[in-house]
Amino acid sequence: MLVPILGDFAPGSPQTPSVTSMQQAFADSAAEYRVPKSVLLGVSYVQSRWDTHAGVPSVSGGYGPMHLTDARTALAQAHRNSAPHSQAGSSAAISGAPLPEGPPPEQMTTLEQAARLVGISSRRLRTDAAENVRGGAALLADAQRQLGRPLSADPGDWWGAVARFSGTTNSVAAAEFADDVFAVIRKGVRRTTDTGQQVALAASPGARPNASQVQAVRPAKAPHTDVECPATLACDWIPSPHVEFGDDRYGNHDPADRPKDQKIDYIVIHDTEDTNQVMIKTVQDPSEASWHYTIRSSDGSVIQHVKTKDVAWQAGNQFINARSIGVEHEGFLAHPDAWYTEQMYRSSARLVSYLAKKYGIPLDRQHILGHDNVPGPTASTIPGMHEDPGPYWDWRHYFDLLGAPLRATAGPDSELVTVLPDFASNKPVFTNCAGHDEPCPAHGSSAVRLYSEPSEDAPLVHDEGKHPGGEDSTLRVADMGARISTGQTYAVAERRREWTAIWYLGQKAWFKNPPAHPTAVGATGRMVTPKPGLDDIPVYGRALPEEDAYPADVPVQSASPLPYELSAGQRYATQGSTTGSYVDSGSGFDDAPHRVVVGNDVYYEIQFGYRIAYVRADDVDVVRADG
Structure with a gap:
């Protein structure tokens, strides 16, 4: 079986659609489906930051600025575990065992749902950014109706529909998505998209979700209290x-x-x-x-x-x-x-x-x-x-x-x-x-x-x-x-x-x-x-204690400088110092915390190349940059 996993066009190909004004597309779609424009813009921003990604679907099969999901693409993406990864932005196909039978989950079919609601092909929703926005507006309005809510002009009345639009069945994640959308609406944002479109969402500081909708979605407490995570994160x-x-x-x-x-x-x-x-x-x-x-x-x-x-x-x-x-x-x-x-x-x-x-x-x-x-x-x-x-x-x-x-x-x-x-x-x-x-x-x-x-x-x-x-x-x-x-x-x-x-x-x-x-x-x-009088100084990939700091039963670790020279007159940015240390894993398996050997030698962490590095404090002077 051959399953297409990328878009119907390559970046820069003649089929790539030309959108004259994404800003207008959001305004027109919001008016057509009676969705507050700020809600439509906010949802799209949190889904994609208004980008099209040149027709390349996300890992969950989402296309376009509204991230409308196509089930076959999403399942094919998940099915790629044993296949070579294809080049981003190119046309590609993948063969393998048949995809799972039966209807796909609802959150993986929003592209198909949107196509039915707006009466156009799924292919066009994948490749036409303006129609993709229109499909997203239709889905939001449909979600609002399914919740028994009016197509209100007040963004706060749409929090539940936004949470549903996230596509997740996890209530913490759904609430997190809706909260992010409303944070964007309150703050406002302006951005140039990946197609060069200027899009703006004006700030609405007073936009607050309807409290009853929030209570209906957000759990009373995080379901997993043993993890080290903020309560608002799934x-x-x-x-x-x-x-x-x-x-x-x-x-x-x-x-x-x-x-x-x-x-x-x-x-x-x-x-x-x-x-x-x-x-x-x-x-x-x-x-x-x-x-x-x-x-x-x-x-x-x-x-x-x-x-x-x-x-x-x-x-x-x-x-x-x-x-x-x-x-x-x-x-x-x-x-x-x-x-x-x-x-x-x-x-x-x-x-x-x-x-x-x-x-x-x-x-x-x-x-x-x-x-x-x-x-x-x-x-x-x-x-x-x-x-x-x-x-x-x-x-x-x-x-x-x-x-x-x-x-x-x-x-x-x-x-x-x-x-x-x-x-x-x-x-x-x-x-x-x-x-x-x-x-x-x-x-x-x-x-x-x-x-x-x-x-x-x-x-x-x-x-x-x-x-x-x-x-x-x-x-x-x-x-x-x-x-x-x-x-x-x-x-x-x-x-x-x-x-x-x-x-x-x-x-x-x-x-x-x-x-x-x-x-x-x-x-x-x-x-x-380097301090005056030093032609060059060693640079290290770790900050180890001096030899005298090691107990008799812990092997001394070699300082082992890296193959670079930091010469006199050169300067490197530092954000602070640290003391040399080494964690001794001992002779083998142990459930107790391992011993930490701490020395007196001080090192500065520096931005030396693409990677960070360390130099001994005794080798350098610290100077303040002249701004």
Whole structure:
């Protein structure tokens, strides 16, 4: 059986519909179906941020700005576990065992329902953004009628219909969706969509849901009180095993008593590079890695696996593991349109905000890390470090949702800059999304490419750790050797017209930064630089205690500098210091918290390359950036 899983057109093809005014489409559809325009705009924004995703369906088979779901597409997406992942934005088909028989769930057939209500084909609803909006309006009006509610002009009377439109059968998740929609309505939003459309929702601060509708949907209390989640988030508990199995091996996490025995400094953002179903099986296997939370792409539901007091094996760096919480997101870094859904972003931001507040973790890019920002602990580990969530994760939007928007904090001539490209229009070329050297489909990105000279014809900067022996950096989607990312802060080395150079892995690295459309903005903060008299200083992937700090029965860990040089005159941004520490796992399996060896040596965490790194405080002076 062949089942189409992507849209009926490729981006830029002649069949791609041309929409002259999405703003008008929302106004016309709201009037036709007597849905308040703010409600229609708000629902669409929370579903898709008004994007079309070039006809690529989400993991749940949702199409267009209203995310109308097609059952066959959704089932085919779920059926792809054993099949190669197709290139995002291209036409593709997949063969396999027959799909499940019987009627699909109602929440997977909103495209078909909308087609019946508006009297047009499902194909047109997938490919025509304006008709997709019209279909969404018809569904909202139908939901309102089914609830026995009038087609009122008051947005507050539509909270129940909005909750139903979410498509989830989980009452916490449905209430969360409706709350998000009404928060957007109250605050208002303006955005340029992925097709270049200017769409705006005017703020309505007085828009409040009807209390009786809220009480009918929202549960009196969260159904799972044993998970560490905010009460407004749909969370469950599927534990990761801490057990011994054969040959003195155990898995798949370590008991601890954080933050009493070890401060939690970081939250690490991952993507799974597999489906949610596979990852839930993986995290229950004691021979596999572990992490604290998994977030499902289709609806943003959260599952906790390891208590935050304990150490999960998730970052590929034991020092970071001991000080972090790992959050996995169902998805593939090379296929963001299908998997990095708005509901997943919002659930993740809600969870991370809760955890950051609970443990006092700063909401910045030296503490909210991608897995791709975690340093290799030693030189030999660098080439194998992970690359997720990759260049298509929208860090700017994510920090907006965290309530810590990224912005300029100094003037354009500052000594520090924060990377802040416009995600939608920043489309660097990447290759190998489909496993070969062909260019990936053009897509908005958080990444900015770095050159050895102020020219796009110059070679990319070299990363000796990632490419030892002089091998060049590449354009591959999983190669971070010559790039920086939104929210990261770097010290300026030089400026020439539209180009800015930063200190990066011990060298000058150039990126295009035109004043009219800046790629990076001025920042305040602190920097470290080698103390006078030191030609260069070592850089580390972990902050270990000094030799004298180790008890006699704990093996001393080698400091093992990374293969880079931080030379005199160079400067690197720092967000703070830490004391060297090491968690001793002992001789084997033990249910008691492992011993933490704490030294006196102080290190500064720095933004050294794409990944963070550490330098000894005794080797550097700390200077304040001139804004």
